[in-house]
Amino acid sequence: GDSVTQMEGPVTLSEEAFLTINCTYTATGYPSLFWYVQYPGEGLQLLLKATKADDKGSNKGFEATYRKETTSFHLEKGSVQVSDSAVYFCALKNTGNQFYFGTGTSLTVIP
């Protein structure tokens, strides 16, 4: 079946460090890919998305590129801030409209 695999956390970075959170997927057909962020005590917020191969989603300095050849959608940010501390979920939505979340990666940014 379809699935999403994220790098295990937790991840701890110093402010202004470069962030990469790896995400790979397994799916038949061409799913849409998403990154969601969940701040402490809150619901999930859509961070960015990509709906076809080679699309790049971007928002608030975060980027991810839909790589069909490596079935990946890695999240990157050039310079993280303390306010980026949260849990990040990679997700896919397949052609059958089923949504699959990864297990989440907790990020802590220290000043």
Add this chain to the structure above:
Amino acid sequence: DTEVTQTPKHLVMGMTNKKSLKCEQHMGHRAMYWYKQKAKKPPELMFVYSYEKLSINESVPSRFSPECPNSSLLNLHLHALQPEDSALYLCASSQAQGQYYGYTFGSGTRLTVV
């Protein structure tokens, strides 16, 4: 209005109580969802409503009863819950059920069953 509003934010209930969670959106979205999220885990789908009709029930126990009174409102009625049902309950909506539509989530109701 680009929000999904959930009430209450916190709820403590006994195992014999009946309570309801409420979810509201005014974005004209025609698909609405209930998810359950345990600590440090991804959300798990419970129910899907599409055009106010229940389209997916992920084998959820009958002590959880969803209701969609109109296109803007979604309720989750709770009865005779167990302590293991304690979790964050998230409501979400999307423009439709199509593949390209992401979800807009509410902030959730943190439920504690005592």
